[in-house]
Amino acid sequence: xxxxxxxxxxxxxxxxxxxxxxxxxxxxxxxxxxxxxxxxxxxxxxxxxxxxxxxxxxxxxxxxxxxxxxxxxxxxxxxxxxxxxxxxxxxxxxxxxxxxxxxxxxxxxxxxxxxxxxxxxxxxxxxxxxxxxxxxxxxxxxxxxxxxxxxxxxxxxxxxxxxxxxxxxxxxxxxxxxxxxxxxxxxxxxxxxxxxxxxxxxxxxxxxxxxxxxxxxxxxxxxxxxxxxxxxxxxxxxxxxxxxxxxxxxxxxxxxxxxxxxxxxx
Amino acid sequence: xxxxxxxxxxxxxxxxxxxxxxxxxxxxxxxxxxxxxxxxxxxxxxxxxxxxxxxxxxxxxxxxxxxxxxxxxxxxxxxxxxxxxxxxxxxxxxxxxxxxxxxxxxxxxxxxxxxxxxxxxxxxxxxxxxxxxxxxxxxxxxxxxxxxxxxxxxxxxxxxxxxxxxxxxxxxxxxxxxxxxxxxxx
Numbered sequence: 001x002x003x004x005x006x007x008x009x010x011x012x013x014x015x016x017x018x019x020x021x022x023x024x025x026x027x028x029x030x031x032x033x034x035x036x037x038x039x040x041x042x043x044x045x046x047x048x049x050x051x052x053x054x055x056x057x058x059x060x061x062x063x064x065x066x067x068x069x070x071x072x073x074x075x076x077x078x079x080x081x082x083x084x085x086x087x088x089x090x091x092x093x094x095x096x097x098x099x100x101x102x103x104x105x106x107x108x109x110x111x112x113x114x115x116x117x118x119x120x121x122x123x124x125x126x127x128x129x130x131x132x133x134x135x136x137x138x139x140x141x142x143x144x145x146x147x148x149x150x151x152x153x154x155x156x157x158x159x160x161x162x163x164x165x166x167x168x169x170x171x172x173x174x175x176x177x178x179x180x181x182x183x184x185x186x187x188x189x190x191x192x193x194x195x196x197x198x199x200x201x202x203x204x205x206x207x208x209x210x211x212x213x214x215x216x217x218x219x220x221x222x223x224x225x226x227x228x229x230x231x232x233x234x235x236x237x238x239x240x241x242x243x244x245x246x247x248x249x250x251x252x253x254x255x256x257x258x259x260x261x262x263x264x265x266x
Numbered sequence: 267x268x269x270x271x272x273x274x275x276x277x278x279x280x281x282x283x284x285x286x287x288x289x290x291x292x293x294x295x296x297x298x299x300x301x302x303x304x305x306x307x308x309x310x311x312x313x314x315x316x317x318x319x320x321x322x323x324x325x326x327x328x329x330x331x332x333x334x335x336x337x338x339x340x341x342x343x344x345x346x347x348x349x350x351x352x353x354x355x356x357x358x359x360x361x362x363x364x365x366x367x368x369x370x371x372x373x374x375x376x377x378x379x380x381x382x383x384x385x386x387x388x389x390x391x392x393x394x395x396x397x398x399x400x401x402x403x404x405x406x407x408x409x410x411x412x413x414x415x416x417x418x419x420x421x422x423x424x425x426x427x428x429x430x431x432x433x434x435x436x437x438x439x440x441x442x443x444x445x446x447x448x449x450x451x452x
Contacts, residue, residue, distance in 0.1 A: 011430040017411055046438045050406045058299040062313045064293055066320060073324065074284055136288050143292035159321045265452075 001025050006036055013040070014047045060155075067136060074132055075125075137163045138170050145173045147226045150183040157189040159194070171197065184216045191222050198230040211238045217249040224252075224259045236263050271359060272336035280327045291320050294337065297408060299345055304403040305348050315351065319344045341404070341418045383445070389442035391411070398433035405430050 006029045013026055030037055097233045144156025157177065160170055177190040197203045207227055207253055214220045220242070227235040242248060242256035270278075270286075272293065280288040295316050302312035322343050323330075330339055391399060397419075404410045405419065412426045419426065 004424070008431045010426050011405065012412065012427070013433050015405060015409070036333065042438060043434050046387065046434060047406070047442055048391075049383065049401075049441075050391070050437075052384050053388055053391070054384075056300055056309070058296060058313055058316065059309075060296065062299070062316060064294070065313075067288070069321065070284070070287060070291075072319065077282070077284060132285060135285055139288045140292065143289065184396055243314055 001029060003029075003033065006169075007039060008039055010043050011047070018040065065088075067140070067171050071129070071133060075129060078230070124237065133176070134163055134165070138166065141170060142173055145177055150181075150186055153177065153181065153183065153186045154189055157186065157193050161193045166197070170195065171203060175210070178207075178219075179210050179213050184218060187216065187219050188222055189215075189221065191226060195226050195229075197205050198222055198226060198232075204230055204232045207235065208235045211235070211242065217252045220249075220252045221255045222254050228262045229258045231263070233263055233266060236260060240264070268335045273332045276323075276327065277328050277332060278323065280330065284324055287320060287323060288376055290323070290336070290341070295320070297337075298340065300407060301341060301403060302348055304407075305345075305346075305396065305400055315344065315347050318351075319347050335414060337408070337412075337414075338398060338414045338417045341408075342420070344420060345400075362437065386441055386444040387437075389444055390437050394433060394436055398429060398436060400431040401426060401429045402437065429435055 006026055009022060010017060013023065018026060030040065035050060078105060078163050106127055139155045141159035141163065144152050147153055149154070157174070160166060160174055163170060166174075171194075174190045174194050178187055178194065181187050181190065189247060191207075194207065198207070204227070211220065211223055214223065224235075224239065224242075227239075239256045239259045243253055244251070248256075271287070272290060273284045276291055279290070298319065299312050299316050302315050303309060306312060306315075319340065323340065326343065330336075394402070401415060401419065404415045405412075407435070410418070412423050412430070415426045415430075416423045
């Protein structure tokens with residue numbers, strides 16, 4: 001391998017992408033060639049420096065714009081598909097023409113029938129669109145809840161609140177955030193989002209199970225409030241444990257006592 | 267989190283399930299934005315193009331070959347979209363460009379020097395010709411292998427190798443120039 005050939009390998013070497021054989025040959029050259037060593041170190045400085053440049057983030061508006069347009073595209077595609085299907089179906093064109101003539105001949109009656117069909121189709125459209133929007137929101141929420149940045153995860157919780165009927169995957173992600181997220185604000189927001197579904201016995205059970213996992217007094221008090229508000233008597237045992245735990249924050253113990261009183265009175 | 271591979275999702279998009287584009291968008295839009303920003307140095311243009319490129323994905327879904335890594339196909343399309351449109355607009359400068367020291371609080375000498383170096387490096391990168399900046403960004407920030415960069419840029423792997431090396435050399439020259447250092451070329 002010539003010196004010139006070796007120089008061209010420097011960036012790949014720095015990126016750790018050189019195949020084993022070439023890497024070995026390059027390192028053998030490094031041992032004997034001082035010029036190559038100097039050049040490698042000079043270029044390494046700028047190569048490493050590039051990773052120090054702050055990374056730019058797109059604005060939140062980009063995501064909003066994208067989802068607006070995606071909804072439009074989905075709606076247009078559905079409509080055009082329906083149109084194509086009705087008129088193109090082989091063998092039916094004669095019937096369609098006859099139907100059109102019939103519409104003209106029978107006037108109001110057929111028109112009324114057509115109106116019913118239109119409203120039925122519209123209702124179907126709206127229902128489909130709603131399902132699709134819900135599904136998109138769910139996808140965005142799940143994706144954001146998985147991010148490293150706490151701000152993104154908070155955004156994910158906010159998106160999840162816009163899903164009317166979250167599926168088990170989204171509920172599991174919210175419960176995971178409630179129990180394990182490193183950021184207390186994310187845990188609290190997840191609880192807020194889950195409160196809407198406290199009518200679901202599985203969600204309530206998961207909230208009760210969450211009490212002993214929590215370390216933050218803020219989250220513990222919020223959980224007690226949600227469970228008392230949901231009148232969930234199965235939480236009594238956990239709450240009683242809290243009232244007797246002397247290591248616990250005094251405000252949490254007091255709130256647990258209040259919770260026990262309220263639930264026992266039910 | 268949806269764990270389907272990019273390729274599987276693209277096959278669903280090809281079959282008409284355009285909702286899957288949302289997952290691909292969530293996975294790739296930030297990286298794509300940074301690539302387009304590095305190319306054109308214009309935030310508004312980069313955001314417009316990210317949106318444009320994802321809708322080209324639907325339009326050209328049939329041309330996607332599952333054997334090709336999705337990012338390679340996506341970045342190739344982004345590159346075309348950029349060259350289609352970027353000349354119509356004026357580039358804007360990044361906020362905090364060119365050695366600005368914004369804080370009024372006194373900083374330790376080392377911290378000032380480091381901040382200045384970052385600013386110089388950023389300016390040096392901006393001074394590179396577009397093709398060199400692009401190849402360096404793909405290699406350094408997107409961890410693309412030369413074979414994939416060659417597919418995105420539609421050139422030979424050998425050309426990528428030479429271009430990355432020259433880009434890095436030129437970057438160092440600009441950087442040293444900005445720092446007021448003399449270069450002793452080897």
